[in-house]
Amino acid sequence: MTANQQVLLDNRPTGEAVAGNFKLVNSETPVLQNGQVLVRHHFLSLDPYMRGRMNDSKSYTAPQSLGEVMGGGTAGEVVESRSPKYQPGDKVVGMGGWQQYSVVSADAPGALRKVDTTHVPLSHYLGAVGMPGVTAWYGLLKIIEPKAGETVVVSAATGAVGSAFGALAKARGCRTVGIAGGPDKCRYAVDELGFDACIDYKLYKDAAALSKALQQACPDGIDGYFENVGGMVLDAVLLRMNAFGRVALCGMIAGYDGQPLPLNHPGLILTNRLKLQGFIVSEHMSIWPEALTELGTLVGSGKLRPRESVAQGLQAAPEAFLGLLKGKNFGKQLVKLI
């Protein structure tokens, strides 16, 4: 038994999520059973999808239960093992949740994955070489299916998904254009992440104005779009899509608080013969090994240099998460737990 801190979902948001929805508690880890391992979490991943799970409504995942530890991806180290598969000291990635330690059945499929930190820092396995990176890979390769020379756009371009998307698309010879909030993020997208251009959506008051900026950044139109935010940004991009354009819908963070978020010109889907497709990367596990191999190589070789926002200590997780929903993070949002 080890002293453990946990963050529970205490009550559900009405509208915007607030710190009072969460509760920090002290507990102890249960005694290990045969086949189980005890993992000390070094990093907790904060991701926009968690906001959806806080609602008690039909979505692609079951709602987060009240009074239980918030779910979430974790990277850490095995500190005790009653499974022959793991030794203390092994670096592992799993879904340990918002807590310092987790007890995991080593045989449960997909519960834990051993990772090699020789060339890739442990934290990146929660970002560029983890779920967000694979998300970018799936949307680009399986939905957008880009050809060299095409123009692809991604919103939330400096986030964990967006930055991986940029590197993956660049490697395929695409013109890559990001959309992000604020001059610092846009400069970073171009200077460090290798985007050909990046548009600061905060400079534009509506979809029509943003669409004009997109026209300048994408003189040949837009062939593929990876959507993380929804709302005005999606409307603006659709106005610039070329015939036979493809849109991968992975997040619509702008609508997570429940406000209406219509798509204003669905007729464009018809007139431009577009494909819009939603997906969830956890439903496509078969592509993970191939995607992780490419992403690990991009990071290991320095072609993808993902940025991280790191909050310190579990008690900082709720505020860091609420900041993420407002775009206050700069790069992959993590909580360091050691």
Add this chain to the structure above:
Amino acid sequence: MTANQQVLLDNRPTGEAVAGNFKLVNSETPVLQNGQVLVRHHFLSLDPYMRGRMNDSKSYTAPQSLGEVMGGGTAGEVVESRSPKYQPGDKVVGMGGWQQYSVVSADAPGALRKVDTTHVPLSHYLGAVGMPGVTAWYGLLKIIEPKAGETVVVSAATGAVGSAFGALAKARGCRTVGIAGGPDKCRYAVDELGFDACIDYKLYKDAAALSKALQQACPDGIDGYFENVGGMVLDAVLLRMNAFGRVALCGMIAGYDGQPLPLNHPGLILTNRLKLQGFIVSEHMSIWPEALTELGTLVGSGKLRPRESVAQGLQAAPEAFLGLLKGKNFGKQLVKLI
């Protein structure tokens, strides 16, 4: 030279299309050149896409030019030929436009197609065994890709596209549910076209109410949807789509007059991992032979008994077309020209 009557686009609609947008004129056919044939049109096809071409705006086809003969599909008979490929008496389908006769270069690819009227009446080559039927075939087979036992829905169910869609989906073991306007059309959809159920959208005041009716007609949810109308109907159907549902967007007639027509819950594309795809059947000519073969067999064997609304005489074309846009037709809208 043969006396000819033609309907020209005289001026463009501002908002709703009106009869005054068209102009009936008398002319003469030009003298035949080598390689040309003179076709007497027996039937003119009226189709919703023509409304889009009346606007001077970017769309998937070039706008209809002012002062020129309205474009449109025609079925008729070769009456004079200076091409070895055609003999007088040959029954042919082409794009002769809103006029009694057309002069066609026999060698132009896709300009004319000889048809066999032994088992299929000539007029059906403009409907079930023509462009509308192939449209249904493409959307069902190439976008919806239905499996036996799945539920598929089509709007404008008794129209030329909808009735073909129903027969094609039934032949693949699907539960087929139509949406149409009025009790007569709904009864016809079930009794004559073989739909498992048909919903009269006019009975429901908003998308939520229509969505409840869909829930009853589709107890297992909706796996595929073929969209001809847009607006409230599309909103209602999206609320009932199952995970991994597919939507083929072929028409959004509700928005053709330029009024705003937002899609109110695009977040459903993400949460239900839907695919929405727009298409235009004329961009997929390679599938036409296979589609026409199946459609001809369905009609020839009596498994698809398409209904027609036939207006008499070229001068009746504008009013018949405006009625089509309001759903006043019952089945494929044609104009009989002989």
